[in-house]
Amino acid sequence: MEKLLQVKDLKVSFHSYAGEVQSVRGVSFDVGVGEAVAIVGESGCGKSVTAKTIMGLIQTPPGEIKAGSEILFEGTNILAMTEKEWAQYRGASCSIVFQDALAALNPTLTVGRQIAEKVMLHTKVSKADAYKEAERLLTLVGIPNPAKRVKQYPHEFSGGMRQRVMIAIALACQPKLLIADEPTTALDVTIQADIIDLLKDLQQQLNMAVILITHDLGIVADVAKKIVVMYSGKVVEKGSNTDIFYRSKHPYTQALLRAVPRLDADENQELESIEGTPPNLIAPPVGCPFSTRCKECMNICQTQEPPEYEFEDGHICRCWLYHEFAQGNKEA
Amino acid sequence: MKKFITKRFLQMMLVWVLVSIISFSVIFFAPGDPLYMYMTPEATGRKLTEEELQAMRESLGLDGTAVEQYTSWATKMVQGNWGISLTTKEPVLNEILKKLPATIGLMGASLILSLIVAIPLGLIAGTHKNSWIDNIISAITYVGVSMPAFWLGIMLIIVFSMQLGWLPSSGMRTIGVVSNWDVIKHGILPAIVLSLNNMAVFVRYIRSNTITQMEEEYVQTALSKGIGKRGIMYGHVLKNCMLPVITTVGSRFGTLVTGSFIVESVFAWPGLGTLGMSSINNRDYPMVMGITMFSCTILLLGNFLADLLYGIADPRIKIGKE
């Protein structure tokens, strides 16, 4: 598959009064053309920061993208782009859908204007045509009566409808990559499924690459072909959805999976939660970041950073358990 | 929308009634008969007889219980009969309306001046948070809110009228000169003094508003559409920033009213404030009541108009009509 986006050793920090918060500490993954990838992890694991960095939305300062980080979009390092190039890239090549559509939409502008302004910015069309395009996009995301809806304000829409509007804005100008940053977290469960289905349909219909960012492994199963599991600013495991769901290697991924409710599970089986809290990113632990909560934790996990192991093609896991010395006590 | 206006209007009327009761009772319960000064020879040239005093009490609505006095006074107020000034023997309302243009002119000029200065300063400070220019603007606003207006007036008179001789120090017109430019020249210093405090308040408000608006997520959405910093500022942030400023302007009418009393005293500006101060000094009881109520009305009307304007300007409020 042709690669659309390559994130290479991305490191992002934020400077705060208490010190440097190392939000993203060396993240690498690829997204192919038209491919759907999910980034999964708890809140604060750096997944949203990664998404915002790809969109160029990190403010510097207080943010800092460390030297050596690279994000290649169609072969160009977007981190080295000028402000003008960024403006062309944002929206036209890549767009984002935020978690809370109510906050992400401008409350005092009509929905039509918020879509049309993007269309007019990137394509040379008249205002009337831009509003026509806005109506078409609203229809595309499943909003009935678009001619009336374009004249309305965000507060006149329901939560699910607002998120559809966000998606319509993101789809305008046919970007090659759509980032959905927790698009369903603020919604009711039934509406969540609708939005996920919509994203999946659009991805296939428009052959658009999608990065779905979520803390909920349950919703990514049938959307994403590839899953990246993040913990404490690092990728701990990545692979195809079958790799992650059926042959997961990292104790953190396994723990996450045990926390997802399953229809096929025995009704008496309890859902497990992961004890403890993620480490503080101002002073991250020396070894494996998960070692403080890991049930399999070994002495070396607390002193040395684990290496990457590749299992099947593209299934990569960072864990000391797969070192030859650990084979013995794994069985034990 | 209609519902919103009605609600606001009723609220305003309620406050107005309560204010009238308060201002009425301040004078009613104040020790000392307001007619006291008319009993002394200094005021009238002779001592008034008991009958004359009684007649005067009746004409001023000063007989009967507090409630009776209030209702009779309030009814007359509503009918436009605000009584006769004790010093000029003219109807109070006429006197007030005669002085009104000077005060409204001063207030209007000062409000416009403060907004013209405050909007760009507030936006610049807000978009350049913690930069040197923001620090300079903040320093100016700190001085602005801390400055005693009358002292600033005196200092400006010393510098611009006495030392440099550029601008007149008091009054509204030079005797014998009839020109608008002459009035403007007289008005510059009073308008500046009256504006300073409001200007500082507006700058701080607009600054903090800009900062919060810039941190809103819709700004990130706009950025992600590929809109540049300028486009975001003018297309998105500006409107959301300026909307609540309308309400703030409304809430500053009180400062404008009391400020005009002080500024008019310093510059001998022949407006409501000067009239008010002299009537207070002369114990011109109907005039004091009239001016108090008139000032409150200006203030309440200002608040009401600001709310109204906000209701029209902000789409989120229109939902009230449905």
Place this chain on the structure above:
Amino acid sequence: MAKLLTPLDKAAIRAEDFAKAVKDENKVEASFERTVFQQLVSSFRQNKLAILCLIVLLTIILSSIFAFLSPYDPDEMDVMNKMAGPSAEHWFGTDELGRDSFTRALYGGRVSLSVGFSAMVVSVIIGTLIGSVSGYVGGKVDAVLMRVVDIFQSVPSLLMIIVFFSFVPSNMVTLIIMLALFSWTGVARIVRAQTLTLKERDFVVAAKVLGVSHAKIIMRHIVPNMATQIIVAASLSVAGAILDESALSFLGYGVALPKSSWGSMLQNAQQYILYDPLLALIPGAFILLTVLCLNILGDVLQHALDPRLHK
């Protein structure tokens, strides 16, 4: 089976390190939360302007208190030396009766500062009482009290005070009461908002369950927990009261002569600005400096308390 992708330093890895780790359950992670007091101290330390303001303010307050150390009597006239310019004997010159301007400004500060601080104390007491009851009781009581606050905020306060004083002779006590009467509303609003959040907190709910009386809950559990917010409101309130007092005195409705505050010194000086502008400069500069310092300190305090600004 698994392919190693990261080059490893074989020498640094020993088999015994792969023993299962024994975890110390009692290990507590370093906390980055700071107490409000620590935040205050550190934001004062970082903010040189705040330190400067504190020093200036304390100097003004202390020199007003110790004004009697001045070699001059504030009321002692010296007609041979009237309206003198600054000199080694008279730092800021003398006034129209030959009294030492500097000494008079210090004594004036006593009046202005004590009126300002007393008015603040009264308005903080009224505001805290009404605000906490309004927020704690809620419902109709809250609605009525907040309406009262609205009304007080929508009258031109200075005008009302002047009207009042045109009938009642003003002295320190009435002046303080009147100033407080029109300035408690700001404190009340802040206290009410804080009470609304605090009353939902666990320790208040717990106290209620234990049967602690409402009055005790307000006094012991709610009010002490917003001490810092009240301090902020208080410092801004002092600033406002000093300004209002000076304006009143300037218009002739402040403290009665022979006592004089900065405001009444200015009223007096206005007659002589043609001859001696310095006379007007000094008391005004004292007012400006004091109010400026109080406003800046109030703001610094507020910023220290606002967690959003620490992000």
